[in-house]
Amino acid sequence: MEFTKKIDEVRKFVRQWKKEGLSVGFVPTMGYLHDGHKSLIEKAVKDNDKVVVSIFVNPMQFGENEDFNDYPRDIEHDKKICFDAKADLIFNPDASEMYGDNFYTFVDMNIITKGLCGKSRPIHFRGVCTVVSKLFNIVNPDKAYFGQKDAQQLAVIKKMTEDLNMNIDIIGCPIIREDDGLAKSSRNVYLNNEDRKAATVLNKSLNIGKISINGGEKSVEKVKKIIENEILKEKNTKIDYVEIVKWPNLEPIDVIEKPILAAIAVYIGKTRLIDNFILE
Secondary structure: OOEEEOOHHHHHHHHHHHHHHOOOEEEEEEOOOOOOHOOOOOOOHHOOOEEEEOOOHHHOOOOOOOOOOOOOOOOOHHHHHHHHHHOEEEEEEOOHHHHHHOOOOOOOOOOOOOOOHHHOOOOHHHHHHHHHHHHHHOOOOOOEEHHHHHHHHHHHHHHHHOOOOOOOEEEEEEEEEOOOEEOOOOOHHHHOHHHHHHOOOOHHHHHHHHHHOOOOOOEEHHHHHHHHHHHOOOOOOEEEEEEEEOOOOOEOOOOOOOOOEEEEEEEOOOEEEEEEEEEO
């Protein structure tokens, strides 16, 4: 497994691989890797001849008073997970390497970035689209892998590649969960013992909402209220949003007609966590 912090070196490796007729898979991450990330890397290894993993905490997608400075980082831990998952190259650039001096160019999107996480994090997806576009241009992959836990991000990246005619297949991969149902997330490390127990309410509430839908409930407002009521049974929770929208265009709906995305963002203590389910 190779490791580099330089754009030119990534391009050198990829050029050589493609000259040899090898396919390239790509897993972009912000590091502090867990089993969810590992599952993406393993899927990429299965599908491709070579796999690149980027590890970059992107300052552009963090707003004021968000956790950029506190976001967990452990590059040695990340290297081990990448090695165990059989990645071929880690790209771990500094912000100066990615953006340099006098950086003026951004990739932005509207409509599907307005709701859900985009509503409470208004600059977030401009940062995501910009950095992912740059990474795609640097790595030039055949396929790129994203987890469903960040469902809005997955929809945004798919739409961006479609709109900008990027010749990359975007592969969505299932949410990986702890034994008690909590979606694996780098931010779970922020939770103290009490908050960690409380955080299981995210998946529980979504499952209750899913049961209601599968039982025939068609009213978006009624299902949202069922999910909200379950979340609020747990003390020390604050709801950012509970939404049910059309999948994958994320249009607001009043009546449930599949395919739909049910997505939530909830503060457990001071930690904001997200979760969702998709019904095709």
